[in-house]
Amino acid sequence: MAKLAALREDSGRAILQLMRQVEPTTSRDVLVRTVDELCVHFHVVAVATLLVDGDPQGFFLNLCRAAENWRRLLTHCRLKQWALPASRHMDPLFGAIAAGHWSLARQVAELSETRWLPDEEYRSEHARAQLFHAMVSPGTRDVVIPRVEAMEGLGLETETDRAACARALLDGDAEAFSEAFKHAVLVHGEDIEKRAKLFTTPVTRFAPKRAIWLEGLALLRLSERADIARYDEHFRYCPPLARTPMTSQYAGDWVVSLGP
Numbered sequence: 001m002a003k004l005a006a007l008r009e010d011s012g013r014a015i016l017q018l019m020r021q022v023e024p025t026t027s028r029d030v031l032v033r034t035v036d037e038l039c040v041h042f043h044v045v046a047v048a049t050l051l052v053d054g055d056p057q058g059f060f061l062n063l064c065r066a067a068e069n070w071r072r073l074l075t076h077c078r079l080k081q082w083a084l085p086a087s088r089h090m091d092p093l094f095g096a097i098a099a100g101h102w103s104l105a106r107q108v109a110e111l112s113e114t115r116w117l118p119d120e121e122y123r124s125e126h127a128r129a130q131l132f133h134a135m136v137s138p139g140t141r142d143v144v145i146p147r148v149e150a151m152e153g154l155g156l157e158t159e160t161d162r163a164a165c166a167r168a169l170l171d172g173d174a175e176a177f178s179e180a181f182k183h184a185v186l187v188h189g190e191d192i193e194k195r196a197k198l199f200t201t202p203v204t205r206f207a208p209k210r211a212i213w214l215e216g217l218a219l220l221r222l223s224e225r226a227d228i229a230r231y232d233e234h235f236r237y238c239p240p241l242a243r244t245p246m247t248s249q250y251a252g253d254w255v256v257s258l259g260p
Contacts, residue, residue, distance in 0.1 A: 001052050007207050008048035011041035015254070022256040028082045035073040035256065036085070039092050040205050042066035042254075046095070047208040056241050057248040063095030063214075064250040067104050074111035076258040084113040087129035088121035091214055097136060098217035100224075100246045109133040124159055127151045131166055135222060141170050158187050165219050174228035181219060185235050188213055192237070213237035 018038045022031065046062035049055050070092035077084050093112070096105035112133060116126040131147040144166060151163045161184035168177035195201050196210060208214075216238045223229045234240060 004048045005052045011044040014041045032085050039066040043208040047212050056244045060099040060246040063099045065254045067092040067096035071108050072258045086117045086120035087113045088125035094214040094218040106137040109136040169226045
């Protein structure tokens with residue numbers, strides 16, 4: 001926890017510095033890199049606030065700050081008619097969903113790239129992003145099922161679990177969701193522990209992922225929306241404190257100067 005607290009201090013300073021660097025005249029590539037890095041630091045602050053301070057509301061607010069900055073970036077790219085970032089940049093969306101801020105999550109999903117950009121992302125990353133976009137907005141079966149089938153067609157264990165979770169959400173099947181999610185947590189845990197042992201793993205970017213699975217929290221929040229959540233089950237990387245309701249109202253603070 002001490003290491004996480006120290007990283008939070010570093011991220012707090014980085015946030016201030018990065019926000020000063022962003023201007024409407026900043027080039028597209030620099031802007032995308034800067035806002036992406038800004039989101040990482042907000043997530044570090046969010047996770048430390050949850051795990052070090054035991055403050056879920058501060059956790060949710062910082063997740064929303066990351067998502068709102070990403071939303072502003074996407075809006076700015078569209079206004080400038082710039083190429084959108086690849087859809088693999090999913091953490092801001094996961095954060096908004098995990099916080100239960102559905103209007104913000106919908107805006108991020110609707111503004112995001114829909115095309116597969118093979119030079120910037122794997123097919124599996126794109127398929128996963130498109131599935132979450134569809135589940136958030138509009139969330140209807142006729143839109144979600146083709147995305148589920150596309151993911152199943154990849155034949156990958158991790159994506160099969162996500163597809164099973166999505167089908168269970170659509171069917172309102174709590175048992176099927178629980179089984180699929182449990183296996184997804186195990187697979188995620190194996191990947192995280194493997195990455196934790198690599199000396200090439202970037203410390204700051206990996207720090208919030210080491211303890212918290214944002215995508216998993218997003219799936220659990222979607223299960224609440226589908227009215228099939230089970231609060232008696234505890235999952236690694238998805239602590240109960242992070243599943244409490246967001247009662248604080250995000251006021252749109254701590255954002256870059258890129259317009260509405």
